[in-house]
Structures are given as C-alpha cells and as structure tokens.
Amino acid sequence: MAEREFSRYQKKVIQRYYDNRPQMDEQRLSELVAELYLASDKKKPKLWESAREIMLRLGTPESRVAHVMKTGDAAILAEVVKDVQSGKIRPKPPEKAPEAPAE
Numbered sequence: 001m002a003e004r005e006f007s008r009y010q011k012k013v014i015q016r017y018y019d020n021r022p023q024m025d026e027q028r029l030s031e032l033v034a035e036l037y038l039a040s041d042k043k044k045p046k047l048w049e050s051a052r053e054i055m056l057r058l059g060t061p062e063s064r065v066a067h068v069m070k071t072g073d074a075a076i077l078a079e080v081v082k083d084v085q086s087g088k089i090r091p092k093p094p095e096k097a098p099e100a101p102a103e
Helices: 008-038 044-057 062-071 074-086
Strands: none
Touching: 008 044, 008 074, 044 062, 062 074
C-alpha cells in the first residue's frame, strides 16, 4: 500500500478523532443496547460483535465482556454502559494517531 502524506489540517482531524474516540465508543455502545432490543435475529450477531469490540476498546475487563457475550442479554450490556458512564469502567488512554514515516 502506498504511503500517504497528510497535510497539517488532515493530521489535526485524525488526531481529534483519536482523542474523542472513547466518547464516541461510549455513545455507540449505548446505541447498540437499543438496537439489540429491536434488531432481527439475522442482525444480532453482528451487533453483538460490535459491542464486544467497543467494550474491549473502552477497557471493560475481559471476564465481564465474556459474561455479557455469553448471556447475550441487552439488559446486561446496558449495565456495562451505565458503569462506563458513571466512571466505574474507565476508558483506556486515547491512542495516538498513526505517525507518517519521516523522509
């Protein structure tokens, strides 16, 4: 894949995305709870996989993620969202945006 050079503006946009990712993940996880209640059986596996990835990115302990996935209950996922919002589960520090190699 060809290396890309980003302008200063583009680098700032990318950095802001990574800086705000925990808040976006928290919002998306809460949206997934509602979607899981309304989703058809065909869509649920993909939604649960998204929820698993987001919980891991937010720093939810592996054992809790495994429990939520095993039960497949949106109410338990809602409890995880509640704990994230209350600060019981703290998001991991934001990732740094990928750096372009210096030439």
